[in-house]
Amino acid sequence: MTRAELFRDAQGVPHLRAADPLALAHAQGRVTAHDRGWQIEVDRLRAEGRLASLIGEAGLAWDVFAHRSRLDDTARRAHAALAALHPATREWVDAYTAGVRDGMRERGAAAPEFALLDAHFGERRALEAEPWPDHAPLGVLNVAHALFGTFPLLLWRQHVAEALGDAAVDLFVGGGTGDRGGDAAGPGDSGEAPGDGDPNLPTAGSNAWALHGSRTASGLPLLAGDPHRLLELPGVYQQVRLACPEFDVVGLAFPGVPGVPHFGHTGAAAWGITNAMAHGADLFRERLRRVDAGSGTTGPGRSAGPGDAATSDSTAPGPARVPGAAGAADDAPLIELEALSPDGWEPVSASRVTIAVRGGDPVELTTYETRRGPIVTELAPVPTSAADWSDTTAASGAGTVGDGTEFIAYSLRTPARVDADLGVSAIPRLLRARTADDVVAAFGDWVDPVNRLLAADRDGSVRSAVVGRAPDRDRAQRRLPLDATRDAVVPNRVMPPSVAVEPASGGIAVDANEAPYDPARDLGLGYPSANRARRIRELLDAGRSTSADTAGPVWADARLDPADTLRALLSAVAGNAGGLPFADRGAHAAPEGAHAIGLVPDADSPRLSASARTLRDELLAWSGDMDADSPTAAAFARWRSALVVRVADAPALAPLHRPHGFGAIYDPWFSVRGQVAGALPRLLTDPGLGLDAVELALAALEDAAHCDETAEGADHAAAGAARDTGSTREPTSDATDSASAATPALRPRATWGDTHRAHPLHVLADVPGLDLAPLGLPPLDVPLAGDGDTVRCTASAPGVSDRSWRASVARWAWDLADRERSRWGVPFGTDGDPASPHFADQLDDWADAGTVPIATDWGRLTRDPAFSDSDAIGERNTVGSCTETAERAVRAVMRLDSAPDQLACTAPRPTEPAAARTPTPEEPA
Template sequence: MPPAPRLPPRPTTPAAPRRRLGWPARIGLGLLALPLLAAASLAGAVWWSLPAAEGSLRLPGLAAPVAVSLDAQGIPRIAAGSERDAALALGWLHARDRMFQMELMRRGAAGRLAELVGEPALRTDRFTRTLGLARRAAADLATLPAETQDLLEAYAAGVNAWIAARGRFAAPEFLALGAPEPWRPEHSLLWGKVMGLWLSGNWRSELDRARLAPLLPPERMRDLWPEDASPGDPRVALDPAALGRLAAVLPRFPGLGTLPASASNAWAVAAGRSASGAPLLASDPHLGFQAPILWYLARIDLPDGRMLAGATSPGVPFLVIGRNASLAWGFTTTHSDTQDVFVERLAGPGSYETPEGPRPFAVIEETIAVRGAAPVTLRVRETRHGPVISDLEGMAAAEGSVLAVAMANLAPADTAAAGLHALNRAGSVAAARGAAALITSPSQNLMLADAAGHIGLLLTGRTPRRRAGDGTLPVPGWDGSHDWTGWVPFEALPHAEDPPGGMLANANNRVAPAGHPVFLGRDWFADWRFRRIAEVLAAQPKHDAAGFAALQRDTVSPFAQALTGPESLLRRLPPQPGAAGAAQALLLGWDGDVAAERPEPLIFNAWLRRLGRLALAEGGVPAGAWSANAGFLQRVLAPDGGGAAWCGGDCRALAARALAEAVAELQASDGPDPAGWRWGRRHVARFEHPLFRFLPVLGPLTRLEAATGGDEWTVRRGGPRGGEGPESWVDVHGAGLRLVVDLADPEAALAVIATGQSGHPLSPHWSDLLGRWRDGGMLRLGRQATGPTTRLELRLQ
């Protein structure tokens, strides 16, 4: 075959010269790329801070390998060979999922929040440094039993193993803040110090009384505090204006590092009132909402059938609320009066008067580091009664005097950690008595049920004995006339075990029966939640776990029923015109169910809020000096006109005015027709990151919300934020944990928390329990999880 013909070469066009970017363009592109690179690097770092879902790692300090299985919700089952190994593993898990929450707790208690957030936290830091929570926790550690100290040390070792391995990747917040400091055993005791502080606030009530006593006649003081008949010591004259300034510098919710007024529910029925033939127990503590929630669910299995299942709190190596193999427990706050304000007379520039003569103040110099500003030096003075709180405002209580506060939760040798440790080990109500006696702070009602069929309600915490007075007003400190003389013996407190009716309940109502020789205090929460719980329990001969869980979500308000019922003042008001009349008709036809999908709860709560403010202003109470509570509102709305002094002589007219103003305000935010309003549209449970909530982008991105029913007076408590405007109805306080135990099932507890197990906003467990919590679902904390699990193996170093 002849060769193919050769084609002539194809003509070519000369290549265009390549244009190179000049240096200004290159710099410009580089500058444009820098934000993208920074964003990508930040995203990678945040992703890297997510903990691994499974794997195997070596953990220093273990005596034997520990197996951890994580269920589909991230709830761990810990199988350990000893209590110490379990505590070490729990410390590692708490740090893995909630290290920043733990960091905020210890910094808040130690007065070191300003190091993170700057001057906005100075008020809280000054307060906690003045009280000396960190100093006292460190001193308490040495007084604890050796076995409790050993468990605290093991827990700290687990936390530190996570910190050492991850550094600033221990949680996403530390990417900006730097690696957390090592955890020390006394840091776990700070949790109890914080709870003791925020769950016992009687000293503030004393200051409120002292502020208002010179301004109001005695009969109005008795309306604000119905059982307050004490005129106070005439030698103690306090300046209301100075007390108002002191109140302004004290931390208050929802400020950083604070909690709202506390409340909780717990109840139990004996075997004879249980469908399963074994006791039942329910517990749902009410604290401020945050993301993540305070609680962390876990189950621990030890050799010989020992187990723990329920709610832990990151920072603490013990089960706080839950069960072991044969005992279940929960807590409510007693609200005993365990704090007193003393007026101390000065005896010179550096001393104060005592019955034995002048004594120098104990002085502690505190330096508070402040992010972005110069350090602040705080000079803390302490008396024989306690720290001087009037120094916070730089005030003198009266000429030549200062205010000091005595708090049972600040007393030395606090053994609450040993008590909780013993409670975790107790196998019966009888054995729990010894544990309860060790829980020195805070003052709590401990609800119990055991597998042998017993139930009990035991009071914990130190209750002071006073030489004189009832602790309702500040008292002289210079002469010893009102000094504390010791603590009420544990056995003398009003405990209850195996009552004839087979039922026990508490919802922060008064626990001491009439005529009981031990004085616990004069200020108690209204008992509306308790009444509803008792009503439901009494209505059925037998109960089961599902019924207990339903009662925890109950939104029927006996308080609303009383104020809108046949004998109420509301029914004596003349028909109102327009939208106010439509709202009035809705209230008159309402059954008192504070359901999210109903308009009446919004009308009712807005009406009472407006009425309370109008009545207090009419009665001469300065704005912000006191908030209307259920007892006061009942007094104002009494059909017999007993509250006329607060209404300008006519409470019907004031109630009508309050209704009209409340309806007008709601029309501006929720539309013209009251029938179209919905409680759940305004009453939204909100869970926010403690720091990110202050940032314009991260705050909304990390916020969790759920429309909820209930209010201050329902079993399903939903405490509004307060203040003015639509945001004032946001639900910020309630049951972040619900737990139910049927002791007929030896293997499990039913529980749910409001957010998720993880404190990492990008984790699937940041918010995966919110819907279940909102809708009333529960999780079974059995030995074996239902559904898919992942496994972690913690091995010996």
């Protein structure tokens, strides 16, 4: 293998230089294993459905999903297809994988997390016996987007339809093409739209904007943005530079995947993406029946959900414990099924897999795949009383148990599996892009998820496009799962052509996941509100950002316009005589439509305590900025959380709390409080639900005022509301107590940043009884400004906790005039090892909505001679390094008091609302 050189900048970012693209790919894989060995091995095992073999029971729900959805098989097929369609791309991927194998042997396997788990389970897991297979990077890419699409939301809507009736589904869907605010389909236009946007949707997605050279300080284009995803530790993206005689690119890589697929700058061209919120895959409701009931069973199926009669555990195939050695139940009969399609009954393929669970018994799972796609949920017996099997509400609360021969389940049809293509052939083409048109052409190979693309080049061209593959479904067919007995499969739609961003139309393009202007770009159903897009455009129109150095005020903007809609509940209704108006905010006054729900009596109402009236007046006079040092922002969050709890616990919504039964992996989408938080104004005013918005808002205001008097946070306001309603649903004790324990002593009046703090999600936090203190994690729970629907995205879960678990996982600003004037940043650092000085050295900049400069002068970088001196494997220091690290970790485990408990990482993960998985993925793009 041709040697490559590694250089580092001040932040430890790897800058790689090699003689050819294959040597460079090998070097990227190798350095990724050095810096992120733990992270990429976890994602590799996720792709293979073997996470439980590493972390035990905590990984089982994911492994069941991975096997059911055939993640590894899809990656294998896509890798095999490259040999015929894109052989050079396959060779490039294989070179990267070879580099990963070498890097894991050299250093990656010595990551302290492996030794910590070995000590915890009392056994050593031999990583060297499980080298990366060639298709592994495609599996990692598949994992990054496996739950990134809209299909879990389709399951939630099905749940709503079964629990509350079909009409209630639209309460949780949100906006359509009228909710526009800054989409680049009409690039550079005024941003005026027919609708005000929909603040009732769960927040999701990312920000990106493009400025034509006529709007920048340099006279050439500027691209900038930030993807919003789960705040994972180590971080989702890895800063990297890849240079060889053919190209020289800086960008953000997915660790475990070669190249820089989402955000990159080649010197001559640059690009960035946001999620298009597209209906990117079809979810089918399948009717299944047993071909031969047989004499055995593979275990329990899903429990009855809304619309299902009670089920017998012995009739529906599902996961089953296998005591003793793996494969002990191989002799059990395989339950064969067939599915009803528009053409009649057809065979269903079945396969059996045994999932190894570290520290426990293996689990046997039978997976199924219809001609539409893999079954990705549990199976529920069809009640015999249902006259029409597709009318699930007909069976609610009545009927008899089915005879165990027919089932309801859901299959997922994705373009990636149908086409055996994960879009990886786009990535090496991007590295060679010299123009914006080159970038758009390269993304013609992209598959999943469907993204909105902004591209620009040094000649001044700026283009906007929609890229990826999605089934050609009309809007009505994107609302709920399709009926497999009636609805046929369809081809992918043809994506609209790219458009130019020109000075004549304003020279600005903004993508923030809002509903598009152009119907040809309307590929989804529920879009987040246009608030972020509108706000970014306002800031850009005001000249707040004309260079990469001045992008900071846009990233840092914490104005929460949707707060006005909720605060309208507090507006006086008696001619506004006794109340206070919204703060004088000029162009940012409360949306006119928001005042339509001003239902709360005058401020002098005797129904409010003195402290509640004071709080009400304060909220009405507030600017709406979710600043970290703002006591009023904290007070608003307390009131909002208490209101969410009271609405979620209302009797009218009680059916939503029933078990969904689709599988544990989908639980975050079924957090009723999370879903209510995203649809609060609409739920309060829907006549069908009959909620008393006045009483609920008044009671929540009292809850928040009481917490204000006692200097408690929004978590306590939510807990108080739950106690007052006698709720036993979705107890907040775990998340609340952990968050409270990790919060510094509150001042007499808490600010937003006192409770709204970063909550990084580490996979090991889910392992029962595992103490992370031996890892030596630094404090990471920094105070944050912003909220879920501010430009500065720092999402929490109102009604559950103020802690932020989803936020900007990178920031990027590409200057086409001079790449060295570009900037970038990540939440933590480049290295995944907590002992590294570059583990979290960018945290403070990130917390301040800042970035760091990009250095591309090789003379200003530090060369790593150890990396360069080794062509490939470098066995000589492997054993000693691994052994020494393992021994350190084991000794630390024996001294549990050797390091303080880092609650920011070890606290139980907050209950994540649907927004947590509605990409963002990024929740990418």
